[in-house]
Amino acid sequence: MSALTSGSVVFQNLRKTFGAFTAIHDLSLTIEPGTLVTLLGPSGCGKTTTLRMLAGLEHPTSGRILIGGKDVTMLPANERDVSMVFQSYALFPHMTSLDNVAYGLESSGLKKKEARERAEEGLKLVGLGGFGQRLPAELSGGQQQRVAVARALVLEPQVLLLDEPLSNLDARLRRRVRTEIRELQQRLGFTAVYVTHDQDEALAVSDRIIVMKDGHIAQEGTPRDLYEAPASAFIADFMGEANVVACEVISVDGEDATIRIGALEHRVPSRNARKGPAKLAVRPNSITLEPAAEAAFSGTITHTAYLGDHVEYEVETANGPLFVVDPAVERPLAANTSVSIGFKGRGIAIIND
Template identity: 80%
Template sequence: MSVNKPGSVVFENVRKTFGAFTAISDLSLTIEPGTLVTLLGPSGCGKTTTLRMLAGLELPSAGRILIGGKDVTMLPANERDVSMVFQSYALFPHMTALDNVAYGLESSGLKRKEARERAEDGLTLVGLSGMGQRLPAELSGGQQQRVAVARALVLEPQVLLLDEPLSNLDARLRRRVRTEIRDLQQRLGFTAVYVTHDQDEALAVSDQIIVMKDGEVAQKGAPRDLYDQPVSAFIADFMGEANVVACDVVGTEGGEATINVEGHLHRVPGRNVRPGPAQLAVRPNAITLSARNGGAFNGQITHAAYLGDRVEYEVKTSNGTLFVVDPAVERALQPLTEVEISFKDRGIAIIGG
């Protein structure tokens, strides 16, 4: 089985309103062919509405949507070269896995024999060879998800859409199936648009992540860029927990900035940063705690929780309470311990004033 030439996706100044409520205000973005791009954000941010407009299940109130260079803005869902994997899988319970996968092919007019041959290829592609005669109830959640993916892929779409595809699976199975989806996308080279609210999921599968907030793009970029270089406190906290502390930028040189936090000086990446008050996003695992020894940035441990492979601390400082994750379980510190605070070289970023 093969897929059509992967298509690009373009949103041009797309707006979507529901009565007086604006779900998407002015969305412009481009998704390159052959990439897996994730729309990520909290509930109500507009990511699912964006996916539904791309699928043709909702029509935009303004703007244009193009797939593979073709304007599909007002086309119905069945005239767009896309396939969708739903959160609920939407398998027919009375039909076998093979019949579920072949259904769309037969509905499009393909002869039954050819449709079933392609459906068998689709099941083999997702690792379900020999399971075609099982009913959905006889398959695990992960296997049902793969049937849904196979059913979408056999239609050979330009773009595959996935709406919270792993939300019904347990944590261990989510990790395995997300790896399978990513491997499949890379092997076949199709364009995929993936919606989730799970940050780990987005980091694991994506070429690009588009973080949405209140119907707008808050930041987009490669997973590492969003994690290491958040542009706001919202992004820093949403892409993994972050402490936000006040600092002063005291100087810049060679793409780095020297910052002052409570008298503690540290150098961080800082292109286009101006001297003066700013905010610093600090990952919990980028903080080092040590016995107080006359250093400038001090605090007191107010809570310590041993979690097997790490200790989680809450540390009270004059700059607010910091959340710290330390893998050094052999030297766990106790509540009320006075500590000196310093930062590691990675996991901190200036996010503005």
């Protein structure tokens, strides 16, 4: 199978209500052709409703949806050039893998011989050549999901939709299959819209991430943008754990600012900060701890947990509790130890809530 024809996706002022409840509020978003964009957020944030509107399984209350420049807002699902991969796989249990992949092709009017040839090609594409005669029950969960991906891809859609595609897999399989999906998307160059609530999954597969909250876009950007420069305490905490602590911005010099916590001063990206009280998001692995009776910024360890390749600490400070992840397992610090607290160069950002 050669590179697929990828299409753009445009949401224009999209709104969706269910009775008195508004699930999506005036959402506008453009997804460029050939990119994998993830809709990420907690349960009830609107990500699945947005995907279902794109698929034609729900219609918006107002606004427009364009695929490849064509207005598809009110078109039924079968008239949109999209294919969906569901979290439940939705394979026919009485049909072989080959028949499952060929089903959509045959239903669209393709002759059986050609449909089966393309289905064989689709199975090879996802690494399941030779598995065509196996029933779904004879496949692992990861293999079943790859059959579902092959079934969607052989239809050569402009946009592939993936709805929590890895949620039924164990942790090790999730890592492997998400890598396979990402490599396949990059190799074939198709547009993909991926829905998940798993932050690690989103960081691993995405060109861009759209974080949603209460039917709005809370922040969008590259995985690195969202992790290293969260725009709010919600984003900082949702995109991996973060300590949110009060600080004071004592100077701003172009793209850098100097903040003070206790008597400790540290340089961070300014991100339009102003002098005065502010909040700082600090990743747990961006904090350093050293035994010390007195320090510019100090605290006391209240809990220590050894987890094999790192140690987790809970530290009480005058600015509130901190959660710290330290890879230095050879020298763990005991509970009740007074510590000097410092910051590394990355994973620290002023947030502008």
